[in-house]
Amino acid sequence: MSLVPQTATLVEKRYLDPQHSLFRFVFDDEGVRESFSFSPGQFVMLSIFGVGEAPISITSGPDEKGFVELCVRQAGRVTGALHALEENATVGLRGPYGNGYPVDVMEGGNLLIVAGGLGIAPLRSLIRYVLYRRDRFREVGIGYGARNPESVLFSGEMQNLVARTDIKCILSVDSVPEACRWDGHVGRVTEIIDRINMPIEGTSVAVCGPPVFYKFVLEKLLSLGYSKGSIYMSLERRMECGLGKCGHCVVGHKYTCIEGPIFTYWDAINLPEIF
Amino acid sequence: MIFRTLTKESLPGFLDTVSGSYRLVVPEQKGRDTYAFRPYSGFHKVAMGFLRTVIPPKQFFFPPREGLFQFTTGAGIETATDEPPSSIIFGLHPCDLHGIDILDRVFSYGERDTFYWRRREKTGFIGLSCLPDKYCLCKSMHTDFIVDIYDLFLYTLDDVYMVSVRTALGDDLVRLRPDLFREPTAGEIAEYKDRIEEREAKFTRIMDITNLADLLTLEYKSDVWERFSQRCLFCGSCVMVCPTCQCFDVFDSTDPLTNTTVRWRRWDACMRKDYALVTGGHNFRGARPERFRFRYLHKEIGFAEMHGKPTCTGCGRCSETCPAGIDMVEVVRSIRE
Ligand SMILES: Cc1cc2nc3c(=O)[nH]c(=O)nc-3n(C[C@H](O)[C@H](O)[C@H](O)COP(=O)(O)OP(=O)(O)OC[C@H]3O[C@@H](n4cnc5c(N)ncnc54)[C@H](O)[C@@H]3O)c2cc1C
Numbered sequence A: 001m002s003l004v005p006q007t008a009t010l011v012e013k014r015y016l017d018p019q020h021s022l023f024r025f026v027f028d029d030e031g032v033r034e035s036f037s038f039s040p041g042q043f044v045m046l047s048i049f050g051v052g053e054a055p056i057s058i059t060s061g062p063d064e065k066g067f068v069e070l071c072v073r074q075a076g077r078v079t080g081a082l083h084a085l086e087e088n089a090t091v092g093l094r095g096p097y098g099n100g101y102p103v104d105v106m107e108g109g110n111l112l113i114v115a116g117g118l119g120i121a122p123l124r125s126l127i128r129y130v131l132y133r134r135d136r137f138r139e140v141g142i143g144y145g146a147r148n149p150e151s152v153l154f155s156g157e158m159q160n161l162v163a164r165t166d167i168k169c170i171l172s173v174d175s176v177p178e179a180c181r182w183d184g185h186v187g188r189v190t191e192i193i194d195r196i197n198m199p200i201e202g203t204s205v206a207v208c209g210p211p212v213f214y215k216f217v218l219e220k221l222l223s224l225g226y227s228k229g230s231i232y233m234s235l236e237r238r239m240e241c242g243l244g245k246c247g248h249c250v251v252g253h254k255y256t257c258i259e260g261p262i263f264t265y266w267d268a269i270n271l272p273e274i275f
Numbered sequence B: 001m002i003f004r005t006l007t008k009e010s011l012p013g014f015l016d017t018v019s020g021s022y023r024l025v026v027p028e029q030k031g032r033d034t035y036a037f038r039p040y041s042g043f044h045k046v047a048m049g050f051l052r053t054v055i056p057p058k059q060f061f062f063p064p065r066e067g068l069f070q071f072t073t074g075a076g077i078e079t080a081t082d083e084p085p086s087s088i089i090f091g092l093h094p095c096d097l098h099g100i101d102i103l104d105r106v107f108s109y110g111e112r113d114t115f116y117w118r119r120r121e122k123t124g125f126i127g128l129s130c131l132p133d134k135y136c137l138c139k140s141m142h143t144d145f146i147v148d149i150y151d152l153f154l155y156t157l158d159d160v161y162m163v164s165v166r167t168a169l170g171d172d173l174v175r176l177r178p179d180l181f182r183e184p185t186a187g188e189i190a191e192y193k194d195r196i197e198e199r200e201a202k203f204t205r206i207m208d209i210t211n212l213a214d215l216l217t218l219e220y221k222s223d224v225w226e227r228f229s230q231r232c233l234f235c236g237s238c239v240m241v242c243p244t245c246q247c248f249d250v251f252d253s254t255d256p257l258t259n260t261t262v263r264w265r266r267w268d269a270c271m272r273k274d275y276a277l278v279t280g281g282h283n284f285r286g287a288r289p290e291r292f293r294f295r296y297l298h299k300e301i302g303f304a305e306m307h308g309k310p311t312c313t314g315c316g317r318c319s320e321t322c323p324a325g326i327d328m329v330e331v332v333r334s335i336r337e
């Protein structure tokens, strides 16, 4: 039934930093657990009963079956209540919604992934998708920027990516506090795009991060000569239904929840009210 | 589609019979010039000459506030299991039938909205012809007549109704009282044709929508939006009375004694200040002109791109209802100038 979630149990809660945690859920219904499938970049509507719903990107990979992982920032009522939950608590999930990344278009070419802060959430799913079928992509580059070493989400996983030879992954932080150890780049995330140095031709770029991050990264990508049609961004809007019906997510003339949240930069700039 | 005629004296008997088999809803007079769709309580209450109800028929499939499910620890999620009654709405004019067609598209796009369709599927429509007043814009919006959606449509002639029987349900209704219906005569057909022309002549107000989507795009930054938004009270009345506005909000309420949570949806309006506000305080459409403009853009462009036609049916409700006297015709004229 539309708008009615499935119940799911919080089986694991992993602290990432004071604002963010990773939550792993298992659907209570066995049939749903088995049949639930999604593509990277899609999202679910998460219900905390008695509090409300919020759209959250799926951060686990589509090949990982039996559970769904969400990486959530404590931002308001629903996300705050989620952070207060203990393991074994019941929540509601419905979806998956949205278009997701066009992996069929991306496969066969090079892929550059650029994330800022919590923007890693949907991109982690895409990265996992790539890792499961690395041979379908030519060069793969990943740039991830965070404020400081402490706020690098999934730092263990990210370090593993840095260590890989079949992927060029560079982490970047704005600044490093004195007592911190940091091997990655210090400076602007746009600088690591230069260092990753991906070809321009035949490369899809997936970008996700906060508004200022978009501003600088998009400028950089355009100056390097990437086509607006090959840059994919994920748009955030208020969402109440996820089904193209409640109207809240409309940006310009498009429903972000079904025609998005992934738009090419070209489609996005042709939407009024984009930023 | 077949045509029958029904004499005017027979209509009360026909509706009495229909109300015996279906939940029948009819237009009734409420205030001096206001009308509402109400459960049938005898033909004497039916406002045959009404033009528009304050609240459009969307309320029957998409109530102003609706419980979607309830959740309790232990029992989990429970949804309503009651079967909505088989209903007939009598007296729908072409604009409102077009409005239902538009909602049908919205609520079946992608995933079907089960809450809308569980009631909608059990509802049939008896249309009724009308003569325009000064607010009617259906002619301009090309919604002044309709060939689908309805089950029966009654065209008012001098002594009889020319009845279009479009669907099997319409035929079922006719067969409840076959004695009341007969073949139209040549004279009645001629009268029907005359009536079409007479009605055409009564449309005094025309809103020119030629290339309107383009003009709205070109005039995106026009000061027309600023000007009207200074008058607009952002009360949302135009949205509530619009037969095709379907925005909603979703929220929970919990009964502290039983600890049962109910998830609701209720009508919302895109003109509201926090409609596009997200956590962190960014508002994608905070400014008044932006909020005022959005409704026009969405009705004329956004929806049309997605579903193939603009969402204004020209019913005139918004112009008649607006406490600030904002009239769509005037807005569109200002954009064209
Ligand atoms: C497609 C998509 C994917 C997202 N993925 C993630 C993710 O992976 N991790 C994460 O932490 N956050 C994500 N967000 C943002 C997240 O949805 C908001 O932080 C969340 O809705 C805040 O809800 P709240 O009740 O805690 O906050 P409140 O401010 O209390 O929410 C109030 C109301 O505003 C609505 N709302 C507020 N902000 C947003 C917003 N940004 N987007 C949509 N609706 C909003 C809520 O639905 C709610 O009705 C995503 C948003 C979108 C649109």
Ligand code: SF4
Residues within 6 Å of the ligand: B231, B232, B233, B234, B235, B236, B237, B238, B239, B271, B321, B322, B323, B324, B325, B326
């Ligand atoms: S009814 Fe009139 S005043 Fe109220 S929101 Fe609509 S246009 Fe503005």
Ligand code: SF4
Residues within 6 Å of the ligand: B137, B238, B241, B242, B243, B244, B245, B299, B311, B312, B313, B314, B315, B316, B317, B318, B319, B328
């Ligand atoms: S916008 Fe106004 S005239 Fe058009 S359908 Fe809605 S209420 Fe009727």
Ligand code: FES
Residues within 6 Å of the ligand: A238, A239, A240, A241, A242, A243, A244, A245, A246, A247, A248, A249, A250, A255, A256, A257, A258
């Ligand atoms: S979230 Fe409701 S229409 Fe997109």
